[in-house]
Amino acid sequence: MDLLQNFALGLSVALDPVNLLYCLIGVFAGMFVGVIPGIGPMTAISVLFPLTFYLPPTTAMIMLAGIWYGTTYGGSVASILLNIPGTASNAVTCLDGHPMAKSGRASVALLFTAVSSFVGGTLGTLLLMFFAPFIADVALSFGSAEYFALMLLGIVAASTISEGSASKGLAAVALGILIGCVGLDIYTGAPRLTFGRLELAEGVGLIPFAMGVFGVAEVIASIGNVREARLNSSTVGFRHMKPTRDEMRRSWKPMLRGSGIGAFFGTLPGTGPIVAAFMAYAIEKRVSKTPERFGKGAVEGLAAPEASNNSADMTAFIPTLALGIPGSPTMALMLGALIIHGITPGPSLMTDEPEVVWALVLSFWVGNLILLVMNIPLIGLWVRMLTIPYRWLFPTILAFICLGTYAVNTSSFDVWLVLVFGLIGYGMRQLGFPIAPMLLGFVLGPMMEEQFRRAMLLSRGDLMVFAERPISATVLAITAAILAWSVWSALKRSKPLADEQPE
């Protein structure tokens, strides 16, 4: 059978000592960069890219891909320990990961993210292996109407994921959308909120935005309360890593659901791991019988997004490999490694270059395994990071954030943006506005607008296009149902309270 042959071919190339070594280098580098806030996959890959010039294409791809999914593994470490997401796709992990760490269960949280990431990564890889061409065709059938419907579902489902006031959550989403609007209008080219700066023509970058509102804001906020809630770093070692039976029972379903959600969103070009993590978290919270535990250290709120973003990391390769179309700038960079070596990515990449594609896919699994095995003994080391005095740790983090942001475009303007968003993020925290929904608005808002207006252009202004296309109609119906359900359950919750008052 073809598949078995390809599998064997891929495995033999992936296990070749040289490729294995570069896979190890890739995931190791990825994980370390992931741990450092400010340096994400984009920075790491663009900095290490020139190295791939001197490597065979397969080896180069294996290494770059290792960095890509390695950063998502490592990114959760900073989310859990410092409440600063290592990469933007780990932002949701802060919500329950950090509270777990604060209650002295940092090792358990890290163990769960490692296992969830592995489960997500493995399931994503399996899907990629067996269904890539099929899934790619399905993804192609998603037009702008379908995208718009999905984005709307995402924003409705996930905008209330944070604890506290719903109106503050919505305000944060709206602010995120507003910041996402900066840049040239893609349909008319009219500059919006660019203040005449050429640097803002393409909008605010995700990295300066996320690093400002999460990273810098957290650092400023911790200056005031260094003495408070110093994490208990003495609880290191395998003994303290042991999760409770209850936690194990509660985590496997979220891992599987998260992987599925991640696999879906990873496939659609342009959405990727960030949206996947948000959706997985939002859905877990909705299906949970005890949603009030979320945000206070619920293991489900950790397992689902971590499985999801890693699964999305893998399936993001489906459009890239099956169609030769990169779904994100990072994927485009990776395809660049092939282009440089004379392999032109296109719809026939999988048939023309089975060796490259299959070796790469199987290396994912090898890499995920390495990450899991490597991560468990490293947990003790990560937790020890907290024993570094804040006066050393935080300035270092700030320096890395600036460096990482600067390195992507060699732009000092982006570093100023980090500062501005750091102040905005700090102000929001002080006033009790949640930050995570703002990131969601920032990512989804502009995409929603882009797809809506494109659907309108294509339908020549007929709104019925959203109802006529079956996928978009279904998704919009689900969105409406969620909205109705939210309103209904909010009314139900407030009613007994109103009844009690007269007594």
Place this chain on the structure above:
Amino acid sequence: MSISKLRAIALGAVAALAATVAFAEDYPSHPITLVVPFQAGGPTDAAGRLIGDAISSRIGQPVVVQNVAGAGSTIGAARVAEAEPDGYTLLMATSTAMVVAPHIYNNLGFDGYRSFDPIGLVTQAPFVLLVSTDSDYETLGDLMDYGRANPDALNYATPGVGTVQHLAMEMLIAKADVKAVHIPFKGTSAARTAFLGGEVDYMIETPNAAVPLIESGKARALAVLSADRVDSLGDLPTAKEQGLDVEARSWFAVMAPKGTPEDRIDTLRGLLDEALADEEVDAKMKASGFVPSPTPTAEFESMLETEYNNFKTVVESAGITLQ
């Protein structure tokens, strides 16, 4: 005489001395920076690094590729336009930044190719017009006839408003007297996805991107927008052969900031010619889908001027204003 005046004179003297030293020294005496206006990994970056390595091995000085991305390659171009014109900062320039953007943006900080001294053309690729294999259009005439009979019925995808692809399309439909709807996307990948998904009727691509689509049976090429047929596209006729005299291409070139000393420009021109003639560079560039196009300076300069003026006309007549 006040202290500050003395200081100014001292500074001036030092600057003058420094300048003399700079002119007297051998060029190049320290590393050259080649600014690639895109993130690492793209086709421009690949070509930049190939050329950089080839030049570096000839001068015994490193050529450092610096990726300054953003705003459709105009930020990198602006950075080089403002750089010291000493031959140590060069630009891997795109046609978008040199001949299109100046007519569209008013806050660029440079005036297209006029802010630069051309070193030389590196590569150029003509655009190929593609339709889906599911469609009935077999020739450019079929497509344009349908478009003429049904105004605003056809949709075409481009990587964005004000890109070379957009303006080339505007030129084409204006010449064919067709009204079609422009559907801009954010970049080539997004446009290609929509094209493959059947959301739009046609688009243009360079041969290195078009050939895999044609070979996999997902797209049919109707015409190439160049003066002559292109080998890699077999017997595909040009648009001109089909009665529409439109030429459009994507190119990149090495440029230096305006005012770079003449002798250094000559040195660089020689080095670029040698690099492009290098067998290894040639093979590697061809493998990446580029045809190295060493072009005499005068010819390149006139090409720049023609394209600059042509696009100016298109932008004005199609009413494309971004500011």
